[in-house]
Amino acid sequence: MMTKNLKSMLIRTIALAALVMTAAMNGLAQKAARSPEFLYQADPTIFSDRGRFYLYGTDHVAKGIQVYESADLHEWSGPVGRDSGFALLKGHCFGTGRFWAPQVLRYQGRYVMAYAADEHIAIAWGDDPRGPFTQKAPHALMAARAIDPFIFVDDGRVY
Numbered sequence: 674m675m676t677k678n679l680k681s682m683l684i685r686t687i688a689l690a691a692l693v694m695t696a697a698m699n700g701l702a703q704k705a706a707r708s709p710e711f712l713y714q715a716d717p718t719i720f721s722d723r724g725r726f727y728l729y730g731t732d733h734v735a736k737g738i739q740v741y742e743s744a745d746l747h748e749w750s751g752p753v754g755r756d757s758g759f760a761l762l763k764g765h766c767f768g769t770g771r772f773w774a775p776q777v778l779r780y781q782g783r784y785v786m787a788y789a790a791d792e793h794i795a796i797a798w799g800d801d802p803r804g805p806f807t808q809k810a811p812h813a814l815m816a817a818r819a820i821d822p823f824i825f826v827d828d829g830r831v832y
Contacts, residue, residue, distance in 0.1 A: 712749055716774035720802060727802045729775040737762040738775045740803055753803050760804030761786055767795040767811040774821040787822035794822040
């Protein structure tokens with residue numbers, strides 16, 4: 674059984690830890706608000722094409738997937754997606770939300786985006802790394818739930 678002093682010390686420690694975490698998160702939010710080069714993207718992927726770099730990630734999960742562009746991996750502009758800053762936008766592809774973990778590659782002269790939406794994996798196609806990535810008939814690759822897709826090309830075979 675916990676003594677009164679130990680319980681009091683534990684509560685104070687937890688409160689202090691919460692205060693420190695809140696201050697750290699506020700510092701990150703303030704840095705992001707005043708620093709245009711600060712980009713937060715969960716599940717990030719950087720795709721290189723024709724001397725440019727494109728950053729995609731999990732951010733606006735309810736709307737789609739945005740893309741940022743750079744010539745040197747230090748200075749980023751954007752979002753530069755061709756559909757209001759989005760490379761992939763809800764309504765033009767499979768998914769009603771939870772757009773996560775995109776991967777982009779160039780294949781046979783076109784651009785392919787593998788992504789997760791509604792906890793299913795889907796593939797969309799585009800003619801530019803900035804999108805728009807679309808599907809003619811929106812669908813997931815399989816009925817089973819899955820996230821975090823990855824495309825692997827080996828000797829011309831796509832996995």
